[in-house]
Amino acid sequence: MNSTLRAILIPLSFIIVFLLFWEWLVWFNNWPNYKMASPSDLWPAFWTYKGLFLEYGWQTLWRTVLGLILSVIFGTFLGMIMGLSRIAYEGLYPLLVGFNAIPKATVVPVIALLFVGSHDFNTVLIAFMISFFPIAVSIALGLSTLEPEYRDILRSLGASPFTIFWKIALPKTLPEFFGALKVAVTLAFIGTNLMEIISPHGRGLGHLFSSGEQNADYPLMFAVLIALAFMGIVLYYVVVALERIFAGWAERREG
């Protein structure tokens, strides 16, 4: 069996087995669909709300991605400052840890009240706030663990700090950066959905979920969960693909 086919067929067959098991479990226990919807209930839910799924799915997606882009920009910048300056590291690190320790679920209502009415803004903001921490830390760590020999070799040739950052420090942190980005993707996704669920006149898949709840439409709620899982997987693998392109050399090291 060739390897691409294998890479598709094996996960696919496991998904099918999982769905069959789920269907069987619901049927066997004779659960009503308010207790647990079965996969066969989900298709009608998707079909009935297909317009909303597309529209809201897109909203959830762009807000998450925008929040992520912002956290990559800000996190990289912050990580750079912390990685290159000892004082900034010592000063900012406890602050960041403290900020990160606040459960973000409690920040969501605060932000929702703070910027009432600007739902897009709120959602992007939460996705950003929840996800920049691992990125900043990974960049800071990568930079501060740079071997001093590199700096000496390049500086003795007259290279500027920027050249050293661009040619060596940044590429060297890429494996850690992508590791952090994988965590950040998941976090940003949680942030977006929390805000969408909690905002009274929200949009996005999170909102579809909470309206399913209000209308006691359980198959719809499960369908949203599946759609979110699907989107999460897609986002995750986009990061994996980017990682292969930009930091593929790090993988070879172990192999």
Place this chain on the structure above:
Amino acid sequence: MSDIKIQNVCHTYNTNSGPLHVLDQLDLEIGDGDFVAVVGPSGCGKSTLTKLVAGLLIPDEGDVMLDGERVKGPRSNVGMAFQNPVLLEWRTIEQNILLPLEIVKGHGLDARQRKERVSELLAMVGLEGFENKRPSELSGGMRQRASLCRALVHRPEVLILDEPFGALDAFTREDLWVVMRELRRQEKFTCMLITHDLRESVYLADRVVVLSGRPGGTQYVQDVDLPEDRGLDVLFKPEAISMLADLREQIAIGQKRQTIGEAV
């Protein structure tokens, strides 16, 4: 032309536990094209000395002169190699070796000439055909060979080697000593080698300088009068053996001074 004159250099670091006087009234002269080995107790300031020569540090007192000019900062005519070969994992060996040419301006080499320069150097160190390998595919000795090529690719006038063979096994180390002499025959540079290995210093250098324990100053200078064209067996000659004995004795004296200094 590139001769190095170090005159009356003192250097002190500011550390958390107060000032640390590392170099004291150090005098050292390295004539154009000379190869000088510097030995001394651990922590006496040898690496600090290399940074002063490379222009990465400016001494508190005294002068470091290159071609009769004071060194005021980094100059691109320096090549460096360290105990840790630090090759960039995402670059091929060729791209790693070419790194200095991306920074030094005015080398005037086009892409084809650069490739030729790399193959020429790789051949000298016994790594023919390794251009497109990744650092992860190389052994420790091979990486160190590549790191020497990188230090020399831009034809530096001054080569600074800070214990480059320190982490290698004895056989590989001796192979690299031979490689180093070959490089010296083919490339023209003034070299300062820091080492802990006295046999290495005698085999490679024209002169061995022993630094006293911290704060390091010139304690003893040994001229190595061995034939230019020497093989490893030269180390078994009576002259070499007596030199090694002298050097060992001087190191012991330096070490004692450092321990006494630390106890005070």
